[in-house]
Amino acid sequence: MKSWPVALLAALISCAAPPAGASDQWVPVRDVSLEVQPGSPLDFSSLLPNTVIDAEHRLVAGPDGRxxxxxxxxxxxxxxxxxxxxxxxxxxxxxxxxxxxxxxxxxxxxxxxxxxxxxxxxxxxxxxxxxxxxxxxxxxxxxxxxxxxxxxxxxxxxxxxxxxxxxxxxxxxxxxxxxxxxxxxxxxxxxxxxxxxxxxxxxxxxxxxxxxxxxxxxxxxxxxxxxxxxxxxxxxxxxxxxxxYREALAAPFNRWLAGRYRTTEALAEAWGDLGAEERLEAGSVRLPANRYEDGPRMRxxxxxxxxxxxxxxxxxxxxxxxxxxxxxxxxxxxxxxxxxxxxxxxxxxxxxxxxxxxxxxxxxxxxxxxxxxxxxxxxxxxxxxxxxxxxxxxxxxxxxxxxxxxxxxxxxxxxxxxxxxxxxxxxxxxxxxxxxxxxxxxxxxxxxxxxxxxxxxxxxxxxxxxxxxxxxxxxxxxxxxxIPFAVRGAADLGEDMQAREPERLTELALVGRIGLMADERFDGEVGVMQPRAQGARDILDALRGEAVLPSDNRTDSERGLHQSDTGELLLDRRSGQLRLSTPRTEAAAFSSLREPVDLGEMRIEQADGNGLVALSALDAGKALATSRRLLLIFATDAHNTGMVFRDSEEKIIEDFGELPVLIRKGYVDLTLSRSAARWKVSPVGLDGTVYPPVDQGSGPVAFRLSNDTPYGPTTYFLLEVEEG
Missing domain, CATH: 3.20.20.80 (Glycosidases)
Structure with missing residues (x-):
């Protein structure tokens, strides 16, 4: 784990130039050390303490499979x-x-x-x-x-x-x-x-x-x-x-077929497409020539x-x-x-x-x-x-x-x-x-x-x-x-080697827990049966009918809207947004903001581009509404210095470039539902160093958060609130 001397890397950062035409958009990271400082907002060792590892703390599968x-x-x-x-x-x-x-x-x-x-x-x-x-x-x-x-x-x-x-x-x-x-x-x-x-x-x-x-x-x-x-x-x-398929599979496959069908005639009846030279007794049945060619041979x-x-x-x-x-x-x-x-x-x-x-x-x-x-x-x-x-x-x-x-x-x-x-x-x-x-x-x-x-x-x-x-x-x-997905066994295998659970049904994972379950274990619960003829709406309607899913759940697949049964997660495919609202963390990932996003405690009023914004309570046992120390995360995009692409859409890489890393400048306007006697927002370096505040006030907590700080760009901020 050797490092370049700090002075040398600092010199590289000071002389490195951002890509041509992008100097107003991309800012070089100044941090060199990335070791989190003890006691800093990024030190989670007290917030998330690790246990001693011994026989009593050996990890096992509990009775519910967790x-x-x-x-x-x-x-x-x-x-x-x-x-x-x-x-x-x-x-x-x-x-x-x-x-x-x-x-x-x-x-x-x-x-x-x-x-x-x-x-x-x-x-x-x-x-x-x-x-x-x-x-x-x-x-x-x-x-x-x-x-x-x-x-x-x-x-x-x-x-x-x-x-x-x-x-x-x-x-x-x-x-x-x-x-x-x-x-x-x-x-x-x-x-x-x-x-x-x-x-x-x-x-x-x-x-x-x-x-x-x-x-x-x-x-x-x-x-x-x-x-x-x-x-x-x-x-x-x-x-x-x-x-x-490699030839090494041919002989084992023929032996397996012989155990199942016994004779070439029985195999031909099952498949219907045996070649004249294919004989089970001679072990000459061919592997599929194309992995995407569906049929009984592939099944x-x-x-x-x-x-x-x-x-x-x-x-x-x-x-x-x-x-x-x-x-x-x-x-x-x-x-x-x-x-x-x-x-x-x-x-x-x-x-x-x-x-x-x-x-x-x-x-x-x-x-x-x-x-x-x-x-x-x-x-x-x-x-x-x-x-x-x-x-x-x-x-x-x-x-x-x-x-x-x-x-x-x-x-x-x-x-x-x-x-x-x-x-x-x-x-x-x-x-x-x-x-x-x-x-x-x-x-x-x-x-x-x-x-x-x-x-x-x-x-x-x-x-x-x-x-x-x-x-x-x-x-x-x-x-x-x-929501269990019924599995019978080999009877579920079709003629397509690439077949997987239908996307129209896996959308249920955006609402509740899904997973596979042996067909014989089903006991009247609402689930996805074989064959997979149902749609997600059928399952959701059944869950609502049994009052398992709240009647006000906003999920509507046709509108691209999916809300978790907990009410904490809302994914809007059309707007490119995912929202999270919980007592201790609120967050939103968005490709654009056409209107403000109200998450409960935090409201994102506007942003100048796409990104991730999250607010989490740092005081142990406290919710966002009562925590005095809160971690703000604001992530946009990052490139290397001198990255070169072959196309304007940046899909094809020509040169990955070099250090220092450049963070795309951005800002968001935030308001909190609480007021305070005093509040302040301080940038936090990538190593957890807390810098002097960039904004502060009293009364309503509202500010513009820019990741381009006087101390270099960052993705972290500490919000401190003193109640009146």
């Missing part, structure tokens, strides 16, 4: 997750001193669990022999785990992230090369390799904790292998001119994938149990299709990854759509909501609304607010790491803001700050309405 501590399984806990996906390009694992500082900072930011991703790649970077872990990296990993535990931060660890596993002699461990993830389903040697990796890493005694990682109370979840569904892995490895391939994935997950889980692991196990953490939902059915917990405006890489020519997530009704959230199995812990192992999308401020409200509404257990915004200790670290992926690098992005960081309050603190309530 994460809880072992000593109180009936009381759910929410976990805000720090994504630790380091590589040499982002600086790798810190040394001991850096790990202590980093773990402490994570706790101060409100994180209470961390996901370690691509540890296998880091351990094997530059190694030529199988399982020949780099000793310094292994030591740093072990020390970091101990430092996290000392700070009350639990662990989620991938059993496998890199498709190269622990094989020696590979220089592309972070790329989508290698076939280990597919072979895990098919090949005893691949399974043996995976099991040995768990023995040599997870089952190894950590010298800094004195216990094997796999037996540690801090290890809450093991993801057997990241994103290892067969269909998704096949899609990732498909190249122009190649078959849709059976899905059933084969499901049974194969269930069997391999059971086999790998058994191997972990034999090594002494007693925590939660998950896998198949992406791809929200009907097929993969069946594969996840018997797991201890469901883990899912999701992205809005996905970016494929860092090379010139990389593209995104510049679309708002509110315009499609937060579809990236709804997709994974419909992949949840009710009665099991649900963990968002990765999500992001990616840089350089200009609407990414939405993520700081959309995901934590709806995660809380849904009653999800863990929320993890993906990145190399969620924080850095300073701008200017001399590593390729930290020289400028990049996709999947949220730590350098003031907009993403503002969203994570709001997530700590809205989600982890529990400012947003969980829905009292549960």
């Amino acid at each position: 994460l809880a501590f072992a000593l109180a399984p009936e009381k759910p806990v929410r976990m805000l997750c720090a994504s630790l996906a380091w590589s040499p390009a982002s600086g790798g694992f810190p040394d001991h001193q850096g790990a202590d500082r980093y773990a402490r900072q994570l706790a101060m930011h409100g994180y209470n669990i961390a996901r370690l991703h691509f540890v296998d790649a880091s351990l094997m970077a530059g190694r030529e022999k199988d399982f020949d872990f780099d000793p310094e990296t292994l030591d740093r990993v072990h020390y970091l785990l101990a430092a996290l535990k000392r700070n009350g931060i639990y662990w989620i660890i991938d059993g496998l992230s890199s498709p190269r596993g622990a094989y020696g002699g590979h220089g592309d461990r972070w790329d989508a090369n290698g076939d280990l993830k597919l072979r895990l389903h098919l090949d005893d040697a691949a399974f043996a390799h995976w099991r040995t990796l768990q023995q040599k890493f997870l089952a190894r005694v950590n010298p800094y904790t004195g216990i094997a990682t796999i037996r540690d109370d801090a290890l809450a979840v093991v993801i057997l292998a990241n994103e290892n569904g067969i269909e998704f892995d096949s899609l990732v490895h498909e190249r122009p001119g190649d078959p849709a 059976d391939l899905q059933a084969f994938f499901t049974e194969t994935e269930q069997a391999s997950a059971e086999r790998m889980s058994r191997a972990l149990r034999d090594l002494g692991y007693s925590g939660l196990i998950s896998t198949y953490n992406n791809w929200p299709t009907v097929q993969t939902a069946l594969s996840r059915r018997d797991l201890d917990a469901v883990t899912m990854n999701t992205y809005h405006d996905w970016v494929g890489g860092y090379s010139p020519g990389a593209t995104l759509t510049q679309a708002s997530s509110l315009a499609d009704g937060a579809n990236y959230m709804r997709m994974i909501a419909a992949a949840r199995w009710l009665g099991k812990p649900f963990i968002v192992s990765e999500y992001d609304h990616l840089f350089w999308n200009r609407y990414r401020y939405e993520a700081g409200l959309v995901m934590p607010a709806y995660a809380a509404l849904q009653g999800w257990d863990v929320l993890c915004r993906h990145g190399h790491g969620p924080i850095v200790l300073a701008y200017g670290e001399p590593y390729p992926h930290k020289r400028q803001m990049l996709p999947y690098a949220i730590a350098l992005d003031p907009v993403a960081r503002a969203g994570e700050t709001l997530a700590a309050l809205a989600f982890r603190r529990g400012d947003v309530a969980t829905s009292a309405v549960t």
